[in-house]
Amino acid sequence: MTLLPPEAIQRLSQHHQGRLVVAFSGGMDSTALLHALVRAGLNSRIEAVHVNHGLQAQAFSWQAHCAAVCRLLEVPLQIAEVEVSSRGSLEAAARRARYQAFEKILCPADLLLMAHHREDHIETAILTLLRGYAGMGLSGMPASRGLGEAEIYRPLLTVSQSTIVEYALQHKLEFIEDPSNQDTRHDRNYLRHNVMPRLEGRFPDWASRLESRLDLDQQARALLTTYGAQDVKTLRAPQGFSVVKLKALERFRGLHVLNTLIAQCAVIIPSRRQLTAAYEMLVADGQVEPRVMLIAGFELHRHGQWFDLLPPVAGNTASDEVEIKAGTEIELGGFELKAWVAPGGIKVPAGAKWLRGGRGQLKLEGSHKRLSELLREQGIPFWVRQRLPVLTERNRLLAIPELPDWAVTAQFNEAVGLDQASQGLHVALIRSAV
Template identity: 45%
Template sequence: MLMPLEHFLRHLPSAFVHAHTRMVVGFSGGMDSTVLLHALLQAFGTRVHAVHVHHGLQADADAWAAQCSDVCRQWQVPLDVVHVQVTENGHGLEAAARDARHAAFAGVLQSGDAVVLAHHQDDQAETFLLHALRGSGPDGLSAMPAWQARGDTFVWRPLLDVPRAQLEDYARTHALTWIEDPSNASTRFDRNYLRNTVFPLLQARWPQAAAALAHAAELQSETRVQHDVRTAQQLDACRLPGADLSVDALMRFAVQDRARMLRAWVNTLGLPPLGRAHLQHIERDVLAARHDAEPAFNWGNAQILRWRDVLHASLRAAPMSMPVVPWDGQRPYPLPDGRQWRLSLPLTFPQAYTVVSRKGGERIQLPGRRHRTEVKKLLQAMGVPVWQRKPLMLLVDASGEVHAIPGLAMSETLSKWLQAQGAELVIDAKIDPATLD
């Protein structure tokens, strides 16, 4: 026997929801969100608000917004109509529209609001099957959560255990009217093909197909939680000071474990997710590289770098742009990262110097050495990780020869002059590896 729809609206987590929490419904005007808005209004009255996101992707978008306004006016529900521009983000139109919706909601939500969405059991089943056909693992196959926190607001999906047929019965019983999006009938889209062609066949043979697939998605969620706990423990065993990982420790785990660990690692760093092909490249080209190699893997605007036993991940820094301005030492020299280079005494250098970004191929003659040393080899010998080398600034003379690397090295010529003057070349903040990431 099916539970009344109102039953699913009573299960609110008391830890998050209080008596004044606004129920902000994502109201497209379609059947699902119309039923949800109507049922919530019966349960929560004036606490219910609505947001209609005007994507502008359909010729009837203006008419849909007007119809949503009419419904909310009739039901006395406050409505925000938010116009967005959907910009292709490289992950498909559906993902771009979803990002636009998130941004639209963020603009109208207040602290403590609950965003209420009309995803139902059939949506859960379709998403599971769609991701399974794409070869997804537990992350992709996991069920949409009924409740989740997003900053200081919350997302609630009260209808995840409700089949679409029950929503249709509710709509007919209450004589509701709604918008029919003509694109829903097009089997050009994968989800519509599953909904309109595949699921009717499945349910003709297995009437509980949607419920069974939705249950399978919940089981995958439980598996993912277990994996997440285990992966976090494994990552802790590989962590070095800061956010880097030990390659030697990482390689003690199985390939499948490493894949989960690397995905979780880059996620904690706020970097783009790693796909299967990305992980294969990292295994082959980075983790399996020689110990003395310095391999790198780039994806999107991010990078993973290896130096000896250390694995480092970060966003790729934009090249620093510095004007080529001679520096005589009389005034502090401002660096792009906000620090400044200065002489400890009011002096003028004995020759003209310029501060430049390191590009590669530079050389420096160290104190007590007859020959000049390549800066790259010096940094390697000093144990400076590769991700800390590229953003370094250098003090060079007119010929391009290096006379100082801040906090690390100084040429014999400059060193002798400073000693004779009783002065030092200092940087206001010592080099902190974190500032060079």
């Protein structure tokens, strides 16, 4: 009996750029996948990763079981022990911790192989529908998607759970049974144990019909995504995204382009209500003051006729010190801070610090305008000013980095500036690619 579909074997056999990394929980599905990959002759290219969430008393015995299985199959295993936040949904927090662990382990061009099957796909479609999914059509699990610079691939997504059970029994596979999978307080388990069996009893072919609908909707969504990506490019400018161009689109198209932008950046899918609230904030008339809302784990900013979608800046305060020297490349919430040495530029005095935020009242030497006023006049929106580090010494403003996306050159006091005959530090804050 062969578990892997022919198209999956073909894809995996032709993948030579990176590793094949199996997400190995030790449960029946991932055990069957790992075993099938070894039987398909791919074991020389396979590695496994087990994420220990530490949520069950048996967590370390499960970890030991996974290590034993991998030794038997001669597959290298990495263990990732994670801490799961106790805030909010435990199920969602465990998922976030798991995917963060995967992203740290994976290298560019790696394929992370996950053992989700047809019933998982259908459960996800029902859950996203019940939770108010904001996209077009029904949506389950994608067969593949990006994760950082790597990719997730689900080779068993068209395989039924009953086929996996049959395979596991035929090959006498030993696997873990996680008792939390029986806990119907979790939405997915409630569907699996209380809803889907009743649907099967009443409508025996319902799952196949829903799967066909999902395939058709996926094709339509791929076409819409292409158009949405074109609209995102049309709205894009160095300063952000154009409110004027967004408002010129019909409402349904504007909602779709916003959803496309979020999907390009975030893993979390916003609800229809969240998406509509975000859209209304962006197209509201007479909007002058900066506005921001959190959506899908990102900050959606609007200031005047521009908006942007940005990851939050790491750090606990609005005035973090930023270490900058020649060769520095730092990610600052959707922006890259770069520093290099070239003719001109500045000489940083001993004791001077680059500080982000909270310096709006300071003035450059010889200027009658405060930093916040100066940047506003130059058209620099709030979300950039929030991320911009400036050079200070004893509460004096010494230098402001270059902002090439706004055609704003570096500004600094004469005391720290160097002429073209000298090599000095140049610093620029640049919007990262979307």
